[in-house]
Amino acid sequence: QKEVEQNSGPLSVPEGAIASLNCTYSDRGSQSFFWYRQYSGKSPELIMFIYSNGDKEDGRFTAQLNKASQYVSLLIRDSQPSDSATYLCAVKEEYGNKLVFGAGTILRVKS
Amino acid sequence: EAGVVQSPRYKIIEKKQPVAFWCNPISGHNTLYWYLQNLGQGPELLIRYENEEAVDDSQLPKDRFSAERLKGVDSTLKIQPAELGDSAVYLCASSLKAGLGETQYFGPGTRLLVL
Numbered sequence: 001q002k003e004v005e006q007n008s009g010p011l012s013v014p015e016g017a018i019a020s021l022n023c024t025y026s027d028r029g030s031q032s033f034f035w036y037r038q039y040s041g042k043s044p045e046l047i048m049f050i051y052s053n054g055d056k057e058d059g060r061f062t063a064q065l066n067k068a069s070q071y072v073s074l075l076i077r078d079s080q081p082s083d084s085a086t087y088l089c090a091v092k093e094e095y096g097n098k099l100v101f102g103a104g105t106i107l108r109v110k111s
Numbered sequence: 112e113a114g115v116v117q118s119p120r121y122k123i124i125e126k127k128q129p130v131a132f133w134c135n136p137i138s139g140h141n142t143l144y145w146y147l148q149n150l151g152q153g154p155e156l157l158i159r160y161e162n163e164e165a166v167d168d169s170q171l172p173k174d175r176f177s178a179e180r181l182k183g184v185d186s187t188l189k190i191q192p193a194e195l196g197d198s199a200v201y202l203c204a205s206s207l208k209a210g211l212g213e214t215q216y217f218g219p220g221t222r223l224l225v226l
Contacts (some may be wrong), residue, residue: 008151032213043202043217044154088153092213098167099215101153 002027004091006102015111019076021087023102026070029094033065033072036088038104044088047074079109113137115218117203123224129191132221136184136205143180144215145188146202154202154217160186193225 003026013019025033032051036044050056050063050072062075072091076083086104093100116135124130136143141162146154157176159167162183171178175194180186190197200222204215 004153034214043220045217046214049214090153097213098156098159101155103152 002030002091002093002100004089004100004102006087006089006105008103009106010108011105012108012110013079015079015081015109017079017109019079019083019107019109021074021076021089021105021107023072023074023089023091024070025072025089025091025100027091027093027100028067028070030091031094032092033063034090034092034099035061035063035074036090036101038086038088040085047087076107079107081109081111083107084109115203115205115216117201117218117221119221120219121222121224123226124193125226126195127192129189130193130223131187131189132201132203132223134186134188134203134218136186136203137216140205140207140216141183142206142208142213143186144204144206145178145186146204146217148200148202148220150199157188190223193223195225198223198225 005024034049035047038044048058050065056063060077064073088104089102090099143160145157148154158171158178160180178188200220202220203218206213206215
């Protein structure tokens with residue numbers, strides 16, 4: 001079973017700060033990586049995906065991928081209290097199109 | 112555009128009883144997924160359909176779980192008999208097609224409590 005590891009948190013940051021969320025994965029052949037946000041009692045919603053080494057920016061969110069280190073991160077700039085949620089990292093396995101999720105990191109943005 | 116629809120939203124049953132969940136994917140989405148999510152964990156894939164075909168059911172406990180996707184649209188997931196450990200959220204997701212940047216869209220989920 002391929003593994004996706006995340007720090008469970010909670011990660012607490014003040015409003016306006018940068019939140020940094022990290023994820024490591026075991027399947028070296030994985031090609032695409034996803035970040036989902038899940039509010040308490042709600043279903044996961046996609047924030048962004050990345051499949052090339054380097055950075056991908058979308059508004060206040062930046063995903064970073066380092067395949068050599070098997071590491072993917074999500075940066076949230078100018079964090080807002082509404083960003084408080086659980087952030088799930090998901091990795092698509094090299095074969096079979098299966099998406100493997102980490103357990104998620106709880107983010108708390110304090111005003 | 113309507114999202115993924117699931118029903119019921121909540122279900123409370125006694126152990127050993129059967130239960131069924133229904134999912135209607137986003138219109139035009141060929142791929143449908145059923146996930147199980149326990150508290151404090153990420154979703155875990157139970158089964159994936161490409162149109163009517165179950166292409167990955169390796170994680171589905173086939174002794175008590177069954178699923179179908181007739182006509183390649185709606186899907187049902189059934190548990191018979193339910194056990195206490197089946198209490199969880201059952202999520203349905205759909206995507207347009209499998210691929211590198213395939214985006215899975217999740218429904219609101221069904222919260223199951225087995226007493």
